[in-house]
Amino acid sequence: MKNSIGRELPEYIDGYGKVKPFKGAFVNMGIKEKTSVKIESVTPMDNKLLHSIDEALDKIDLKDGMTISFHHHLRNGDYVLNMVIEAMAKRNIKDITIAATSIFPVHAPLVQYIKDGVVTGIYAAYMSGPVADAVSNGLLKKPAVMHTHGGRARLIESGDLHIDIAFIAAPTADGYGNINGLFGKSACGSLGYAIADAEYADKVIAITDNLVPYPASPIEISQMYVDYVVKVDSIGDPAGIVSGTTKITKDPVGLRIAQMCAKAMEASGLVKDGVSFQTGAGGISLAVAAELKEIMKNKNIVGSFAAGGITGYIVDMLKEGLFRNLFDVQCFDLEAVESCATNTKHMRMSASMYGNPHNKGAVVNNLDIMILGATEIDTDFNVNVTTGSDGRIMGGSGGHSDTAAGSKLAIVVTKLIKGRLPIIKDKVTTVTTPGESIDLIVTERGIAVNPKRQDLIEKLKKSNLPVVNIEELKNIAEKMTGKPKPIQLSDEIVAVVEYRDGTVIDVVRKAL
C-alpha cells in the first residue's frame, strides 16, 4: 500500500507489526487514551538507595524480551546506556529492546550486543555512529523504530511502547529519587526527554554520580516516580555532554542564507511583539537567530518565547529581554545549563509538553517561526533528515516533524549543494517530515515557497525576495552536480519511520 504522500509500505512488518499508514499531519487526532501504569507503593520503612547497577538489577524480575529505556541528555558523553546493557548481558538477558531517546557514537559497544542477540530492537528519535551503521547494515533482528521527540512521548503515554525499566541518568539526585540535571560534574540541564519514561515505566532506576542530601532542589523528576537510586562514580564524560559554546557559521554562503531567511521572516509579518521562535544549534540556524536578534533590537520587538534545544545564543536573547521566556527540553551548551539552573524565566518542558500531538496542546502548536535543517528535500517539500543520500541512517527527526507541524512558518535553511550532492531531488531517500508541514526553503540561490502558502508567496514577492519554484532550485543544483544516480535498495526493511502520531511515514530499506 501507499501512504498519503505516496511512500510504498507493506501492510505488516515482521518485528514491528501492523502498519498504520500516514494520512496527513492532523488526521489521526481526536480522543486518545493515556495508558494505565503499575506502581509499587513505597512505605516510610523502604529504602531506595543502592550502590551499584547490579544491586538494582537484583531487585527486578529480569526477563528476556524486556524493553529498557534511556535519555540522551548526556549525548556523546553518556556512560549509562553502556553500563546497564553490559550488566544485563552478563546476566544472559537476551532479546532486549533499547528505547533510547537518541543514540550516539559513544554507544558503539551496543553493536556487539546487537550481533549477539542481546539487543534485538531499538527505538530512537536520532541515531548516528556505529549503531546507526549496524542498523543500516541489517544487523538488528527487528526493524529499528525511528520516532520524533514528541512522538516518543506519545508512544510511551499511549502504551504503544511499554517500558519495563527506565534507567535515568541523573546529574543530581537525592537518595529518595528527586532528580535534576542542573548541577554536578555531569550537569546537562533540562531532563525533558526522560519525563515520560519516569511516569510510565514499570520500574524507574535513577543512576547518579552526584548524590545530594534530601531534598534535591529543584526537582525535575519527582521521587514519586522513582523506585531506586543508584550511586556510581561517573555517569558521563563532561566533554561529550555539552559543547563549550555553539557557534554561528562564518561561511559567507551560510550567512547569506541566514540574511535571506530573516528577511523572509520579516516579510511573513510574524516578526512582531509576541513572536515565538525556535532554531537548532547548527551554524546557519544560529546565524538566523543572530539576524532575528538584530531585527528585534532595532524594532524594539519583545517576543513571547523561544523553545527547543536551547543554546547560549538563545539565552543571550532572553537576557537582553528579546524573549520573555524560554521553553527548554534540552540544553545544548554550558551557558544554557547555567541559565536553566538560575533563571526562572528559562522554563523546562517535557518532550510531551514540547511536541506530543495527542496531548491537549504542545508548545510547538504555539510556535510562530521554526528554522529547520535538511539532508534532502523533494519537490513535494518532503524533508529527509533520517538517512544520507546513500540510504544509510545518519540522524533522525528529533523535533523536526513536531516543530514543522506546529509552527506557523516552518523554514528549511540549507545550501543547495552539500558534499557535491544536490539537496533538492525528485524524491527524497526517506521522508522524515511531510511536505505539508514545510512552508519555505531558503537557499543561497533563492527561496522556494510551498504552493499551499499562496499568502506567503504574495508577501515575499512584495518584499522583492527571490522567490523561485522548487523545480527551478532542483534544476540549478543538478546543473552543477549532475543528476544523482538513484541508489539501489534491497527489500529488507531495517527501520520504520514513525510520524509523530504513530502512523508510518516511511521505511528505511537496507542499502545494497
Place this chain on the structure above:
Amino acid sequence: MKNSIGRELPEYIDGYGKVKPFKGAFVNMGIKEKTSVKIESVTPMDNKLLHSIDEALDKIDLKDGMTISFHHHLRNGDYVLNMVIEAMAKRNIKDITIAATSIFPVHAPLVQYIKDGVVTGIYAAYMSGPVADAVSNGLLKKPAVMHTHGGRARLIESGDLHIDIAFIAAPTADGYGNINGLFGKSACGSLGYAIADAEYADKVIAITDNLVPYPASPIEISQMYVDYVVKVDSIGDPAGIVSGTTKITKDPVGLRIAQMCAKAMEASGLVKDGVSFQTGAGGISLAVAAELKEIMKNKNIVGSFAAGGITGYIVDMLKEGLFRNLFDVQCFDLEAVESCATNTKHMRMSASMYGNPHNKGAVVNNLDIMILGATEIDTDFNVNVTTGSDGRIMGGSGGHSDTAAGSKLAIVVTKLIKGRLPIIKDKVTTVTTPGESIDLIVTERGIAVNPKRQDLIEKLKKSNLPVVNIEELKNIAEKMTGKPKPIQLSDEIVAVVEYRDGTVIDVVRKAL
C-alpha cells in the same frame, strides 16, 4: 463487620458501595494501578480561550450524574465552585457529585442545590460551615466521602474517583492553559491540590481572573492538561483567600504545651542536622515551630525541609537558613505566597507527592516530626478531627492521617479540655487517624506516649519530661469536666471516612 481498630461498619453502604475495611496503616500496599486517561488532542488550529463559564459548558456533553471537581486553594474566598454549580443548575443538570478538595462556609449556596437534588454526592478532605451542617443533617442523597489530601490523589489516580470535569480556579493563566497560583489579585500560591484533577479528569477547564500573555511563568499546571481557559471578572475574594498573617498563640497554657512539645522533640533525638518538620497554622502548632526555631538556632542545626501548608513563620525559618528547602502543597498566608513566587528553595508539590500512599514514596514518608491537632483522642490514641463531640461534621483529615502515617514522630498538641469538654475519651466519636500513627500526645498536664513506642518512653523519662499514662490524662480531664454523656446517633450513615489507602476507617452517622 468491624475494621482492625474495632469500628463497626456495614459491608455495603448505599450510595457508596462495598466497604473495604481498614486493616492497618501499611497493609493495603504493594502494586497499584494508576488508571488510564482520555485526552482530546488539541491541534495548532484549535482555540482554548473562552469568555464565560457558559461558553465552556456549551463545549461539553453535560449529563446528569457527572462528577465535577474543584480545589480549595482560594479557601473561604472561593467564587468558582458556586459560579459553576449555579451555571450547571440553570441547565437542569441533576445528581452531580462535587469532588472538592475541601468545602468552606463560602460554599453555603450548595445547601439549596443539595436540597434540590442538583448535588447528590460530595467528596472532600475537610468540610466546615453550612454544607457540613447539611451533610450532618442527612440532606445529601449519598453519604459524603471524607478522604485525606494524599488519599484524594490516590482516589483520582487509581480511577476510584473518576472526574468528568475539573474546574480549576487559576489566579494566573495564559490563553493556552498554563497556570500558576502565584500572581494576580487572587494569588494563593501553590496549587498542589489541583494537580491530580488536571492530570486525570476527562475535561479540564481553567477559570481565571488574571489572563496573561503566553506563556504564563512559572507553570504549576501545564497547557498539556487543560482543555479550555475561561476569563471571568473575579475568581475569589482576596480577604478570604489568604490570611494576612498567621499568629502564634499568646495563651500561656498553649505556650506551655508548645515548650513541653519542643523538649519532647529534643529528647527523641530527631532534632539534629537534616531534621524535617511539619506543623499546622494553629496557634499552638506555630508556637511549637517558634520553640524549634530557638533550639535550632542555639544548636546551629540546619534542617532538610519543612513541608505542608506553609505559613510565614516557616518561610522565616527558611530565610534564616534553618531549613534548606520547603515543600509546599498550600500557602496559608501572604508571606508564604510571596516566598513561593520568588524563592526557588521554596518548592511546590502536588497532593500526590505530598501524601499519596500508593505512589513510589510521598514527602510525608521523609518527615521526622509532625505536629498535629485533635478534636478528640481516645485511649487507643485514635484521633478525631472530622466531627465534633456532638457527632456533627466540622472538619476532616486534610493531611492529618497522611503526615501521621509518614512521620517518625507524630505529636498531637492539645489542651486537655476544650469548650468544657475533655479531649481524651474512651472512644472518639469518629476515627480520622488511627492510633498506630500517633506517637505522642502533649497536654498541659503531661505527655502520653503510645505504648508501642517504648523507645520514646525511655527517652522522655530520661529527660525528666512528665510522661503519663493516657488513662491518667483522661481521668484528670474527666475530674474537671465530668464524664461526658455518650451522644446518641442514628443508624443513618451521612459520611464515609476513608483512610488514605481507600479503606474505610469509620463512618459518620446522623446525630439524633
